[in-house]
Amino acid sequence: LAADAGIPAIPVGVVAMGVAVFAGLSGGKSRKSSGRAVAVAISVATAVAVLPGAAASAESRYEKRVTTEFVCPRYPVVGQATCLAERRTDIPVRKPAEISATATPSGYAPADLRSAHNIPSAPVNNTTIPTVAIIDAYDDPDVVSDVATYRSTFGLQACVTSTGSGCVTKVNQSGGTSLPSTNKGWSSEIALDTQMVSAACPVCKILLVEANSNTNSNLAAAAKYAASRSGVVAVSNSYGSSESGSETGYDSSYKPPAGVVMTASSGDEGYVTEYPAASQYVVAVGGTSLQKAAGTARGWTESVWWTSDKEATGSGCSTYEAKPSWQKDSGCSRRTEDDVAAVADPATGVAVLDSYGSGGWIVLGGTSVASPLIATLYAMSGTTTPSAQSLYPATAGGPTVLGLNDVTAGYNSSTCATTNYLCHAEAGYDGPTGNGTPWGLAALGGPASTSTSVPFTVSASPSTLTVAPGAASSPIAINTAMVAGNNPEALTLNVAGLPSGVTTSPVAPIAVPAAATASTSLTLNVASDAAYGSYPITVTATDGSNNTASTTVTLSVPNPCNGAQQLANPGFESGNTNWTTTPDVIGEWTGAQAPHSGSWDAWMDGYNAKHTDSLSQTITVPGAACRTATLTYWVKMITTQTRTATDTFTATLGTTSQTLNNTTAPTAWTQETVTYPLASGQTTVPVTLTGVQAGSTTTSFIVDDTSLTFS
Ligand SMILES: [Ca+2]
Numbered sequence: 001l002a003a004d005a006g007i008p009a010i011p012v013g014v015v016a017m018g019v020a021v022f023a024g025l026s027g028g029k030s031r032k033s034s035g036r037a038v039a040v041a042i043s044v045a046t047a048v049a050v051l052p053g054a055a056a057s058a059e060s061r062y063e064k065r066v067t068t069e070f071v072c073p074r075y076p077v078v079g080q081a082t083c084l085a086e087r088r089t090d091i092p093v094r095k096p097a098e099i100s101a102t103a104t105p106s107g108y109a110p111a112d113l114r115s116a117h118n119i120p121s122a123p124v125n126n127t128t129i130p131t132v133a134i135i136d137a138y139d140d141p142d143v144v145s146d147v148a149t150y151r152s153t154f155g156l157q158a159c160v161t162s163t164g165s166g167c168v169t170k171v172n173q174s175g176g177t178s179l180p181s182t183n184k185g186w187s188s189e190i191a192l193d194t195q196m197v198s199a200a201c202p203v204c205k206i207l208l209v210e211a212n213s214n215t216n217s218n219l220a221a222a223a224k225y226a227a228s229r230s231g232v233v234a235v236s237n238s239y240g241s242s243e244s245g246s247e248t249g250y251d252s253s254y255k256p257p258a259g260v261v262m263t264a265s266s267g268d269e270g271y272v273t274e275y276p277a278a279s280q281y282v283v284a285v286g287g288t289s290l291q292k293a294a295g296t297a298r299g300w301t302e303s304v305w306w307t308s309d310k311e312a313t314g315s316g317c318s319t320y321e322a323k324p325s326w327q328k329d330s331g332c333s334r335r336t337e338d339d340v341a342a343v344a345d346p347a348t349g350v351a352v353l354d355s356y357g358s359g360g361w362i363v364l365g366g367t368s369v370a371s372p373l374i375a376t377l378y379a380m381s382g383t384t385t386p387s388a389q390s391l392y393p394a395t396a397g398g399p400t401v402l403g404l405n406d407v408t409a410g411y412n413s414s415t416c417a418t419t420n421y422l423c424h425a426e427a428g429y430d431g432p433t434g435n436g437t438p439w440g441l442a443a444l445g446g447p448a449s450t451s452t453s454v455p456f457t458v459s460a461s462p463s464t465l466t467v468a469p470g471a472a473s474s475p476i477a478i479n480t481a482m483v484a485g486n487n488p489e490a491l492t493l494n495v496a497g498l499p500s501g502v503t504t505s506p507v508a509p510i511a512v513p514a515a516a517t518a519s520t521s522l523t524l525n526v527a528s529d530a531a532y533g534s535y536p537i538t539v540t541a542t543d544g545s546n547n548t549a550s551t552t553v554t555l556s557v558p559n560p561c562n563g564a565q566q567l568a569n570p571g572f573e574s575g576n577t578n579w580t581t582t583p584d585v586i587g588e589w590t591g592a593q594a595p596h597s598g599s600w601d602a603w604m605d606g607y608n609a610k611h612t613d614s615l616s617q618t619i620t621v622p623g624a625a626c627r628t629a630t631l632t633y634w635v636k637m638i639t640t641q642t643r644t645a646t647d648t649f650t651a652t653l654g655t656t657s658q659t660l661n662n663t664t665a666p667t668a669w670t671q672e673t674v675t676y677p678l679a680s681g682q683t684t685v686p687v688t689l690t691g692v693q694a695g696s697t698t699t700s701f702i703v704d705d706t707s708l709t710f711s
Helices: 110-117 143-153 184-200 216-228 247-254 367-381
Strands: 043-050 062-070 086-088 131-137 168-172 205-211 232-237 239-242 261-265 283-292 300-304 306-308 340-343 350-354 360-365 456-461 464-466 476-482 491-496 502-505 510-512 517-526 533-542 548-557 601-605 611-620 628-639 648-653 656-661 670-677 684-693 699-710
Touching: 110 184, 110 340, 110 367, 131 184, 131 216, 131 239, 131 367, 143 168, 143 184, 143 350, 184 205, 184 350, 184 360, 184 367, 205 216, 216 232, 216 247, 232 367, 239 261, 261 367, 283 367, 340 367, 360 367, 456 491, 456 533, 456 548, 476 491, 476 533, 491 517, 510 517, 517 548, 601 611, 601 684, 628 648, 628 684, 648 670, 656 670, 684 699
Parallel strands: 131 205, 131 232, 168 205, 232 261, 261 283, 283 340, 464 548
Antiparallel strands: 043 062, 062 086, 086 360, 283 300, 350 360, 456 476, 476 517, 491 510, 491 533, 502 517, 533 548, 601 699, 611 684, 628 670, 628 699, 648 656, 648 684
């Protein structure tokens, strides 16, 4: 067993999962010490506490059964640490090929985490792209490809090799390229850590430092090396071992130089402290159960992660570490865990692609989720003095720190007194969640108000254009640009509002590679049968964080059909000219047969005998672009035949007819309309008006002011 050479006998085994052995160590807990490595996967069926609603008692919960296993051996030997991740075993591992737009990975996605913590889409106040360092043991041979697939799956920018933005750099604990041996459990941890950095900060650089093994000495050496690297702002440590009298010997490794912050997961074993989270020089990160809460201002709600007394976030009072000056809590004279928190409950876990350790997409929980998220937010904040201090009010009970969601519900020990803040959430500071969970970057040293405005713009040139049916537009430049101060992001263009018969080239969605500015050519193809009119077409650019910006292109599809009235002598003012008519129909009639306007109209029927009158013209269609003919006319009926429908008036346009009869025709001047869709290639349209009086009882149909138009 790799005993920790530099460290004198550590009384107990180190924690796997945060726990471990504690023969008589702090907390008064009695834990089984194994002193030997144990099989990795320990299945635990658990009743998970799921969030009490705001109105419910802090203790209320519903039982949600999930099963989990620790990805690293739970009881490593003395002097070794365990990784602090738990895998859901009730959710099947899914191969990358099983993932699609409609079959997304289970577990929270980057957009969920960004929403839950109001994380801006890019670092603020940074003059260079910050680097987040991840400390783990052993080698994950698939880390680079898994991070790349994770990013592409969730629409995050790809690695930009020229700048290192979004890329993983992997080194051993002394910065060399000779990597340690592989390890499946730690590979799951490495996949989780690097993907959480990607989720929170797609542009950040990731430095993965792989310790030769999981001994405390190797991990401390890796952490010290990472903090010394140029460009590193935050170092995340998602592992722990039980506290021991020799731990302070490692503090010099975990005390970062100015301008760098160390974060450490507080543990997954409930109300107990672990190292290095217990170090006074690190930011101890606890875990919550994070759930969506529709209808609330935040949209999310959190409580302390507690699955069982042996599967919950760590917290407590250190046995060996001095109290940092900014901690003001009264129930622990030494260093108190934790400082801050983020999601860790496996029941509300995150999506991770872990090819080497698990063979595909899995859902992970544990405080290993929380530490890299917090480290990344420090890196994004732009502060030159990242520290736990910014999380604390200046005085005990002082004003709430800006930018934190106070967690007030839940506990990490079922036997914990409700008044014990070390294991019970309460308003303000408490052990399990520290001062709360981040809301933006203000509590991590960032600006008080982080702009969450969209970090890019989109415009179109030209923004208005006319395209005839059957033609394609000239290329439209869709110009996208990052707002100053933001790193380039890959964008996706979508097009909405296309009318029937109009398509785009290329077809949306259209990928725009990450760049400070980009111009994407878009062509509108207007089919010959596209609908005439003016249409606002919306082009929307979306980044990997679901920020959107839109611009409008107004497309006019002109109607080239001559819309002028085409009937000749439409009001009969020229007598019979142009009309083919039966005798004595068009005239200067007066009295009841007087015209609708002018002096002339057409009087059909009205004889003391059966009779039929008609009027007709055949009109030339004014152009091949015309699609519809529309006839209007004014009509009025005079009849003594009121009992039965015997007499008819029919207006026929092409093959469309409208028929009135002596019981339905209007007895006062009324305008009627008939429309007729032209056949393809049709060049003429006949118009016929016909009145039929069926017997000797008189009925007259009076017509005036006709009109035939095309469109
Ligand atoms: Ca609290």
